[in-house]
Amino acid sequence: MFISQSNKLFRLKPLVFKIALLFLLGITTNRNHLPTNHPSLYTMPFYGNLSFHNINHASKDFGNRYHLYPNSTSNIAHIIKHVFNLGLTSHLTVAARGHGHSLEGQSLAPQGVVIHMESYKSPGMSFHTADHYPYVDDSAGELWINILHESLKRGLTPKSWTDYLHLTVGGTLSNAGISGQAFRHGPQINNVYHLHVVTGRGDVVTCSDEQNADLFNAVLGGLGQFGIITEARIALEPAPAKVKWIRALYSDFATFTNDQERLISSSRDSLDYLEGFVVINRTGLLNNRRSSFNPKDPVQAEQFTSAGRVLFCLELAKYFNLEDVGSIEREVDSLLAELSFIRPTLFMSEVSYVDFLDRVHVSEMKLRENNLWDVPHPWLNLLVPRSSIHGFAKEVFHNIVKDTSNGPVLIYPVNKSRWKNGTSFVTPEEDVFYLVAFLSSAVPSSAGKDGLDAILARNRRIVKFISESNMGIKQYLPHYNTTQEWIAHFGAKWEIFLRRKMLYDPLTILAPGQRIFPRANALEQH
Structure with a gap:
């Protein structure tokens, strides 16, 4: 059976994947207009579900800054093989779109096919x-x-x-x-x-x-x-049943990072989760941010004030089962006794394993109720080597970032020795490095410091600082606009990355939204 040019929902014979493909061919003034510059897509045999309607969700991602008007087509392997067989005479590209949580249009294909992966549920779990x-x-x-x-x-x-x-x-x-x-x-x-x-x-x-x-x-x-x-x-x-969830504050960055690094290097299985975040120019911190937590010492906690300081919050979790309640209390007390946080700021909560893992979704629901979820999210995620983290923090947390009122700033170390070698993922050279994530949400129509322009300007200052400082910092969920920037990002891995690209995607059809390889005349340029 063949695709026709009628604006109808086709339900053709399912084969293996049962996937919906969302065809994107640039911005048009009429989203129901069917493009004709690639007629082969309309005469191509395929099996699956095809829709020309109600696919506007494929035109944007979580960054919520790039918008296209989509049309549609067929099934993963078949469509890629079809585009590949068109050769260099075609500019068509293909991108996979999951839940649309990329930030800079990485899951979009301005001149190509977006595959809506969430519709692909075969073979099931x-x-x-x-x-x-x-x-x-x-x-x-x-x-x-x-x-x-x-x-x-x-x-x-x-x-x-x-x-x-x-x-x-x-x-x-x-x-x-x-x-x-x-x-x-x-x-x-x-x-x-x-x-x-x-x-x-x-x-x-x-x-x-x-x-x-x-x-x-x-x-x-x-x-x-x-x-x-x-x-x-x-x-x-x-799977465990319960989680002991702990937060505590530090005013000294060196003390904070020393405790974090001691915890991740411990040979004991004393901890299941470790993160942290930065709090800048906030007041009423404990009451506003810890409604789900109980203070270890309510009297002292009530007397503590952040007073507009830069503070650092350590966040820990220990998993356990109901029969381990007694021993888990002793383990947690022993663990906390070794740390140097501000004692009045110790807060704890005991929650189910599911509630702990799905904690961000609770915040999402609250934001959706106030129409504050589908806003621009100009996030910036960095991987900072241990040797650079103090210089980075001094400049960024004390000079560039003036407050954290429009989203959390995460910071926590990981140990690269626990990571798989040989993947395409790029990390700093050192064994211990920090994830630092600026997870900002821009207030719609705001021209102030919480508006999109101000947050993007702040991000540019951070990127400029790290690019000029030679600190060995890498971006996580990276976004660059030129090939030279990507070469610098991959560093020693670039030649391997390029070899693999030419082996597995020689026409540079896939994931054009990453802006790593241009589609036109791909073989001649590389």
Whole structure:
């Protein structure tokens, strides 16, 4: 059966993937107008679901700054093979879109096809729990929150997470997937056994550390450049029931980082999660930010005031089961006794494992109620080497960033020795480095410091500072506009990255929103 040019919803014979493809061909004044500059897309045989309507969600991402007007087409391997066979005479590109949480249009294809991965639910979750290495096979379009709920029914859970769980498996594996468990288990790309991938040639490949290992490592943290992940085998472990959730404040940055680094280097399994955040020019901190926490000493906590200082909050979590309540209290007390936080600022909470992992979703619901979720999110995520973190903090937290009222500033260390070697993901050279994330939300129509222009200007100052300081800082979820900037980002990994691109996507069809490789005359330029 063939695609016609009628503006109708086609439900054609399903084959393997049952995927909806969203066709983007630039900005037009009429979103129902069907482009004709690529007629082969309308006469191409395909199987799947096709819609020309109600697909505006594919025209933007979580950054909420880049907007296109989409049309549509067919199925992952078939469409990529079709575009590949058009050769260099075509400018068509292909991008995979998960839950749309990229920040700078990375999941969009201004001249091409956007594959709506969330509609791809085949083959469904398949759990294997009989051996010592339990795992789940799942589609790359599944949300992590759904995997969590299904795993818990079997007493299991994935090992490593992102802070926000309403993201797709393929989306986080294409970046890295970092959260407070990474110091123990590494990022999410450490905890996947094998993948099914459609390359830029349209080939469907199964890959792992033992089979097609080069492609396996390429796509993990590969920013979608080498193939579209369609299925993943994810490592599981026994799930806890409860979480002891702890926060405490520091006024001295060196003391704060010393405690963080001591905790991640401990040989004991004394901790399951470690993060931290920076608080600048805030008052009423304890009452406003810790409504779900109980102070260890209510009298002293009531007397403490942040007084507009730059403070640093350590955030810890220890997992446990109900039969371990007595021992967990002793372990936590012993752990905290070794730390040097401001004693009146110790706050604790005991929550379910699900509530802890899905904590950001609670904030999302509150923001949605006030129409403050679908706003621009000009985030900036950095990986700062341990040797540079103090110089970075002195300039950025005391001079460039004037307040944290429009979103959290996360800061926590990870140990690279726990991370998988050989992937496309780029980190600083040192073994210990810090994730520093400026997670700002711009207030719509504001011309003040909480408006989009002001936040972008602040981000540019930070990027300018790190580019001029030679601190070895890398971007996480990187965004650059020129090939030279990307070469500098990848550093010694660039030649490997380029080789893999030419092997698995020689026409540079995939993930054009990353702006790494131009589509036109790709082979001649590289």
